[in-house]
Amino acid sequence: MRMLIAVMFIAQPLAAQDLTVTREEGLAAWDRVFAVASHPRCTNCHVGDQGAPMWNGLGYGEDRVHGMNVRADESRIGAESVPCRTCHVTSASENTVPHAPPHIDEAWRLPPAELSWLDKTSAEICAQMRNPDTNDGNSVAELMDHVKTSEFVNWGFAPGAGRSVPPGSTTQLAQDLDVWGAAGTPCLDG
């Protein structure tokens, strides 16, 4: 009996460490991350090297490329042609008017081309997101920090003016990234 108690004592901290997240749980968490990343509120900016933002899922009309021939170009802010800020002013006030250019308390711009999610599969985005070479140099912890603090992500979940929102919240998204990371960032194809 004494022995058994001693063993249980020693075993306890190890058991706590052994409570690892399973691959299945990690993949389920990734599914929820993908549901957000593939939503138009994110993919309209995360377009890759086409350089033109999208007007998908605005709630009216066909999905299409941003009107008025807007291009982000190398600068990602359209400095070479018409800068985003010409219409997307920097302002913390609410987005209330439908079809007005959305604005946030941060300079509106496209992400680096490597953060391309538009028309990509879950496996493609997963492989890209877990690799710092293709995710803007981030660890999973840094990605979590980004989704909790980024004005862009925050806007995506509260875009106002009748725009649809991705499932969940910034907190839920950070939690899902955490679970996915703890499971070893599994992707469907490996």
Ligand code: HEC
């Ligand atoms: C207005 C354009 C815009 C929208 C909309 C947008 N993003 Fe981004 N995103 C960016 C930019 C720009 C970056 C590059 C980092 C930076 O400059 O802040 C970025 C980077 C990221 C990164 C990588 C972190 C990093 O340090 O680069 C993640 C993850 C991300 N965005 C998630 C999202 C999610 C999720 C949504 C939708 C809820 C979203 N973004 C919507 C512009 C946008």
Ligand code: HEC
């Ligand atoms: C000439 C004005 C103008 C310029 C310049 C402009 N935009 Fe827009 N943008 C708009 C308008 C207006 C809308 C809203 C369209 C609607 O909802 O009907 C919009 C919407 C968007 C959306 C879609 C938001 C959503 O709800 O998903 C993105 C993404 C976007 N713009 C990115 C950019 C980027 C990046 C730049 C700079 C490279 C830029 N825009 C430059 C006028 C502009």
